[in-house]
Amino acid sequence: MRTSPDCLPCFLRQIAHAARLATADPDRQKLILERAAALLPAFDLSRSPPENSVALYRLVAELADCPDPFANLKQSSNAAMHALRPRLLQSIRAAADPLLAAMKFAAAGNIIDYGSQQDFDLEQTLAACLARDFAIDDATKLSAAIDRLGPADTVLYLGDNCGELVMDGILIEMLAGRGLRVVLALKEYPIINDATVVDAQKLGLDRFCAVISNGTGCPGTPLASCSTLFQREFRRASLIISKGQGNFETLSEAAGPLFFLLAVKCSVVGQHLTGYAERQQPLPACGEMALVRGRFFP
Amino acid sequence: MRTSPDCLPCFLRQIAHAARLATADPDRQKLILERAAALLPAFDLSRSPPENSVALYRLVAELADCPDPFANLKQSSNAAMHALRPRLLQSIRAAADPLLAAMKFAAAGNIIDYGSQQDFDLEQTLAACLARDFAIDDATKLSAAIDRLGPADTVLYLGDNCGELVMDGILIEMLAGRGLRVVLALKEYPIINDATVVDAQKLGLDRFCAVISNGTGCPGTPLASCSTLFQREFRRASLIISKGQGNFETLSEAAGPLFFLLAVKCSVVGQHLTGYAERQQPLPACGEMALVRGRFFP
Incomplete structure (x- = not known):
């Protein structure tokens, strides 16, 4: 199934959760969310939501220096x-x-x-x-x-x-x-x-x-x-x-x-x-x- | 009060709702969400959430050519x-x-x-x-x-x-x-x-x-x-x-x-x-x- 425009806010909500798990530093959490938001416009909505989400979670792992926040x-x-x-x-x-x-x-x-x-x-x-x-x-x-x-x-x-x-x-x-x-x-x-x-x-x-x-x-x-x-x-x-x-x-x-x-x-x-x-x-x-x-x- | 990083996903969720009210065109809704996401990184989190939200709703009004979606x-x-x-x-x-x-x-x-x-x-x-x-x-x-x-x-x-x-x-x-x-x-x-x-x-x-x-x-x-x-x-x-x-x-x-x-x-x-x-x-x-x-x- 394709990614819906409604997935975009939801991606960001999930990334906020992941960011909190990945780092306790509010500035880093903020940076992750901002950078995640900046990625959204480039998403290919003909791909599935999980495929589009990968780049976002990679961002969390990299910016928080935490390969497995969960x-x-x-x-x-x-x-x-x-x-x-x-x-x-x-x-x-x-x-x-x-x-x-x-x-x-x-x-x-x-x-x-x-x-x-x-x-x-x-x-x-x-x-x-x-x-x-x-x-x-x-x-x-x-x-x-x-x-x-x-x-x-x-x-x-x-x-x-x-x-x-x-x-x-x-x-x-x-x-x-x-x-x-x-x-x-x-x-x-x-x-x-x-x-x-x-x-x-x-x-x-x-x-x-x-x-x-x-x-x-x-x-x-x-x-x-x-x-x-x-x-x-x-x-x-x-x-x-x-x-x-x-x-x-x-x-x-x-x-x-x-x-x-x-x-x-x-x-x-x-x-x-x-x-x-x-x-x-x-x-x-x-x-x-x-x-x-x-x-x-x- | 300041804008919390948690407000960023919520802004986008609210903009998805406003975009649906403002236009029935899914491509336009998608464009609005993408452009809204692109604005988020520039937000000044020392300002209050309503102040930061104004630019987002202006975007909806302009891109959907609908000054009052509600x-x-x-x-x-x-x-x-x-x-x-x-x-x-x-x-x-x-x-x-x-x-x-x-x-x-x-x-x-x-x-x-x-x-x-x-x-x-x-x-x-x-x-x-x-x-x-x-x-x-x-x-x-x-x-x-x-x-x-x-x-x-x-x-x-x-x-x-x-x-x-x-x-x-x-x-x-x-x-x-x-x-x-x-x-x-x-x-x-x-x-x-x-x-x-x-x-x-x-x-x-x-x-x-x-x-x-x-x-x-x-x-x-x-x-x-x-x-x-x-x-x-x-x-x-x-x-x-x-x-x-x-x-x-x-x-x-x-x-x-x-x-x-x-x-x-x-x-x-x-x-x-x-x-x-x-x-x-x-x-x-x-x-x-x-x-x-x-x-x-x-």
Whole structure:
């Protein structure tokens, strides 16, 4: 999807947040914001928002001399979610449809991404998410697609943020338990709170799947810029589960056996998703969960 | 108060809104946002946010060839609030302390400013506001200051937005009913949804007070740029009631017999207000009402 003019103010708001994490010096924060604002007019709005955002986060890293401003947040969200893992597993096993429950927790984890900025009752939010329906619900289609897979098939799982990576891991473990080959792709370089290969290794996810990077430091999956290795896995995958907004924004027009599993976090994506899924009802409000089969699913 | 770096993204968000009102052409909206972003680095953060915002709104007016993008919104908010006036008067007359009730409605009207962007149950909001306390409450001090005034005294009332101007009018009518000379100052040129002299005249407010402009098209009261006439009224006033965030942002450090009556609409102002009022409790959340005696009240 393209960058909307409405993304420009939002970029700057996010950069203000990143700048505060990256440096405590108000003058430096101000400089970052000013320089970020000066970059906006040059943005190519035909590119996706995550692709355009890369230059802004690079600016924060350089001007604050801080290559990974979100490092602490990422670590604490991984730890908090990992501590909840036994109880998540318990809920999933007790559910009428454990695979659906795991999908919902994975989407719920994407909502909890918000938590990094606010006080948040993790358990309560997760319980509420499990009780909620997907605003766009292709869960039956995804379950059927999984059921059709055999041992020769590969599932490519595109991860998003730290924290929710724990829930991604549970879903991946269930897929691996069916004898499928699963490849988890994360980011090559730190960007916002996106998970990298090291995060997955620390959480032990490499016990159930191959963990690779997509070769970029973009908060999404800009196919043309991704590594050859990643592109090969993308082409050979029988099923691709794409987590989060950034991956949807960069892959909504990509050909492939894609399902998008995400929490809608802004009205621009909500609107695009409504049209994308040819949905008549009003677009999902921010915080709603969506599971959408890709328009170019073969 | 100074402009915070956090104001920069917010400026751009507000300009996106103004651009949508000013022109339906997406290319023009995009151009406006890009040009607005390019202006941000040159802003002098030692000036107040309303002063810095003027150049941005001028840009919208020029690039969209639309001198008053908020004209329709202003008219409809004036009409909606005017229709409620009889019921507001009834509530005020029935209140234990009618003057306090009028102050609360005036602050509540400042909250309802939000209404221009969303669905809003006017009556319910007003009823809820009347039942709520001021987050910072100098109402007793303001009532006492009013009680001390005599016929030789002038009250200068600094208006803010259309819509709430109806509530301002009720409070002004009560002050005039005490035999006080009241001067209502509004904006010389259209800026955002701020009221101008014509708005006050159309609502018949000139029956109870002199209506003047402050000589600017700034969404606040930047004293040094105001007209000589306005500055004279500012100096001679025995009491100044300043409505809304914009007037607080521009006048928080001004010497004068000031009371600030406002709804807090952003965390930057909330934070400044907390320090300003030497308040120990956490800053008022967005949407909370404050009535604060000026720090330099003689």
